[in-house]
Every structure is written in structure tokens, then in C-alpha cells.
Amino acid sequence: MTEQTTEVAEEISNSVSIELLKAKLAAFAKERDWDQFHSPRNVLLCLVGEVGELSEIFQWKGEVEKGLPGWKEEEKVHLGEELSDVLLNVVRLSDVCGIDLGKAALRKLQLNAIKYPADIDYTNNYNIKKNRGANSNLPIV
Numbered sequence: 001m002t003e004q005t006t007e008v009a010e011e012i013s014n015s016v017s018i019e020l021l022k023a024k025l026a027a028f029a030k031e032r033d034w035d036q037f038h039s040p041r042n043v044l045l046c047l048v049g050e051v052g053e054l055s056e057i058f059q060w061k062g063e064v065e066k067g068l069p070g071w072k073e074e075e076k077v078h079l080g081e082e083l084s085d086v087l088l089n090v091v092r093l094s095d096v097c098g099i100d101l102g103k104a105a106l107r108k109l110q111l112n113a114i115k116y117p118a119d120i121d122y123t124n125n126y127n128i129k130k131n132r133g134a135n136s137n138l139p140i141v
């Protein structure tokens with residue numbers, strides 16, 4: 001196994017972190033002298049373009065079942081590529097803006113949990129579910 005193959009295998013066996021993607025994207029841009037083009041606005045426009053390409057895959061298909069049954073393997077590979085372009089641009093954008101994306105995302109998840117408590121029955125008139133503990137101090141939206 002070459003050093004590079006080992007490196008790829010390690011990345012696959014471990015979970016991929018935002019930090020790893022951020023470092024790889026920064027190295028990728030530096031090697032090509034692309035930092036001059038990667039202004040926040042330019043990366044944002046690139047991101048929007050990639051979201052458009054992602055949307056094209058679903059365009060005119062009607063509703064699609066979870067797991068994409070019946071999709072050809074090459075269609076799924078293409079979807080993975082466009083999803084990756086979106087993810088990579090989000091990570092790159094956060095980096096060129098100096099935002100710690102992992103930290104920001106965890107904080108936003110906490111805010112979402114406060115806004116949408118888990119013990120609300122969202123399918124039934126936003127009633128509080130009966131098993132809400134007496135000592136619960138979760139806010140009611």
C-alpha cells in the first residue's frame with residue numbers, strides 16, 4: 001500500500017471532519033494560487049451555482065422516495081459529486097470568512113432545539129405531549 005493509499009484508507013475508515021476538509025481545500029487553493037480568487041463573494045457565488053447543479057438532478061422528477069430506489073448507480077454518483085461541491089464550498093466559504101463552522105453549527109443546533117422543543121407534538125396542533133416531565137423547564141413555543 002502506498003503512503004497516499006494508506007492516507008485515503010485512513011480518511012475513509014475515520015469520520016471525515018470539517019477541519020480535514022477545510023485544510024484540504026486551503027491546500028488545494030494554495031497549490032493552484034487560487035487564494036486570489038477565493039473572496040467570500042466569489043466562493044458564495046460558486047456555492048449558489050453548485051446548489052443549482054444539485055437542484056437540476058431532481059428537477060422535473062416529481063417527488064423522489066428516500067434512498068432513491070430505481071436510480072441508476074451513475075445518477076447516485078453524480079448526486080454525490082454535486083452534494084460534495086456544495087459541502088466543499090460551504091466549508092471554504094466559512095474558512096475565508098473566518099467562521100468556525102463546527103462550533104457555529106453545534107451552537108445553531110442548540111438554538112434550534114430551544115426553538116423547537118422535542119416534547120411538542122408538531123403533527124397535532126403543537127400540543128404538549130402527555131409524557132412531559134413535571135420538572136421539565138423546557139420553553140413552550
Ligand SMILES: Nc1ccn([C@H]2C[C@H](O)[C@@H](COP(=O)(O)OP(=O)(O)OP(=O)(O)O)O2)c(=O)n1
Nearest residue numbers: 029034037038046050053084085086088089092
Ligand atoms: N477557481 C476555482 C474553480 C473551481 N473551484 C472548485 C469549486 C467547485 O465547486 C469545484 C468544481 O468547479 P467546476 O467549475 O469544475 O464545477 P463542476 O465540477 O460542477 O463542473 P461542471 O460545471 O462542468 O459540471 O472546483 C474553486 O475552488 N476555485
